Amino acid sequence: KNQVEQSPQSLIILEGKNCTLQCNYTVSPFSNLRWYKQDTGRGPVSLTIMTFSENTKSNGRYTATLDADTKQSSLHITASQLSDSASYICVVSAGTYKYIFGTGTRLKVLA
Amino acid sequence: DAGVIQSPRHEVTEMGQEVTLRCKPISGHNSLFWYRQTMMRGLELLIYFNNNVPIDDSGMPEDRFSAKMPNASFSTLKIQPSEPRDSAVYFCASSFEAGLAEETQYFGPGTRLLVL
Numbered sequence: 001k002n003q004v005e006q007s008p009q010s011l012i013i014l015e016g017k018n019c020t021l022q023c024n025y026t027v028s029p030f031s032n033l034r035w036y037k038q039d040t041g042r043g044p045v046s047l048t049i050m051t052f053s054e055n056t057k058s059n060g061r062y063t064a065t066l067d068a069d070t071k072q073s074s075l076h077i078t079a080s081q082l083s084d085s086a087s088y089i090c091v092v093s094a095g096t097y098k099y100i101f102g103t104g105t106r107l108k109v110l111a
Numbered sequence: 112d113a114g115v116i117q118s119p120r121h122e123v124t125e126m127g128q129e130v131t132l133r134c135k136p137i138s139g140h141n142s143l144f145w146y147r148q149t150m151m152r153g154l155e156l157l158i159y160f161n162n163n164v165p166i167d168d169s170g171m172p173e174d175r176f177s178a179k180m181p182n183a184s185f186s187t188l189k190i191q192p193s194e195p196r197d198s199a200v201y202f203c204a205s206s207f208e209a210g211l212a213e214e215t216q217y218f219g220p221g222t223r224l225l226v227l
Contacts, residue, residue, distance in 0.1 A: 011114070043115075043202050043218025089154065097167050102152040 002027045003021045004092050008103035013063035014110055017080055021105045023073040023090030035064050035075045038104070047075070049090075077107075085109045115219035123225045129191040132189060132222045135184055136205030137208045145178055145188050146202040154202075160186065178219050200224070 004025045013019050025033070032051045036044035048057045048064040050073070057064050061078045077084055090102040116135040124130055138141050145157040158168040160180045167180070175194070180186040190197055200223050204216040 021179055041220075043204070045218070049215065067142045067192075097159050099156050101154040101156075 001093075002094055002098075002100045004090055004100050004102040006088075008104050008105060009103075010106040010108070012108045012110060013080055015080060015082060019080060019107065020078050021075045021077075021088050021090075021107070023075070024104055025073070025100070026069050027047075027071075027090045027092040027094045027100050029095050030068065030071075030072070031095050033064075033066055033073050034091045034093070035062070036089040036091060038089060040086070044067050044089055046052075082107045082111060083111050115203055117201075117215055117219035117220060117222050118160075120220065121223045121225075123227065125227050126130060126194055127192045128224075128226075129189065130193045130224060132188040132201050132224070134148075134185055134186045134188070134203030134219060135216055136186070136203070138184070140160055140205035140207050140217075141183070142206045142208070142214075143180060143186050144204040144206075145186070146204065146218075148199075148221070152187045157188070190224075193224075195226045197226055198226050 007022045009096050030050055034049045035047040038044040048061050050057050050066045052068050055066050063076045066073045073081050085108050087104040087106050089104040092100045114191055118133045141162050143160045146154050148154045149156055151225050156179045157164050157170045163180045176190055178188045200221045202221045204218040206216045207212045
């Protein structure tokens with residue numbers, strides 16, 4: 001069964017600190033993996049998209065990694081800001097038009 | 112561009128009533144997606160259109176749900192009759208050339224539906 005699991009479910013950190021969110025998947029066939037940021041009351045916004053051959057991709061203070069062998073991805077946030085408080089959703093594409101969503105990690109950054 | 116536009120932003124209705132959600136995709140995008148998001152199940156893809164044609168509706172929960180895309184700039188998701196378990200946030204998203212590995216979906220602000 002295709003599944004995407006994210007951990008932790010929620011996380012609280014202090015402003016300025018780094019954090020890493022995890023995404024483990026059992027999806028076949030694998031097409032690509034995406035990380036989305038979703039602010040409260042808004043739609044998700046794409047942060048990164050990685051294909052099978054990519055193992056690192058950055059978008060500002062966000063860096064995603066992908067290990068296709070272990071079927072794991074992580075999203076690292078550097079020097080967190082209050083505006084990073086959001087839910088982060090990992091999505092794996094199992095071929096064309098097939099998207100398997102994780103349930104997300106809720107991040108809260110405190111001043 | 113104003114981005115993906117959805118209406119209404121909030122809808123409260125009684126069980127059994129018909130609900131119609133509307134979406135205007137980003138101009139030039141040829142793919143449109145309808146999603147549902149709940150606390151319990153997270154985001155779920157309901158249906159996907161490419162060039163106004165429904166490609167995959169396997170995510171539509173049951174016959175009470177239907178979606179149309181009469182032209183490139185408008186789509187509707189209809190629930191008839193609505194039930195309390197349909198309460199969720201419904202998102203519309205659009206992209207250019209969905210299916211490509213690097214395609215990015217742009218989400219609308221969502222419609223928060225509450226069925227009493």
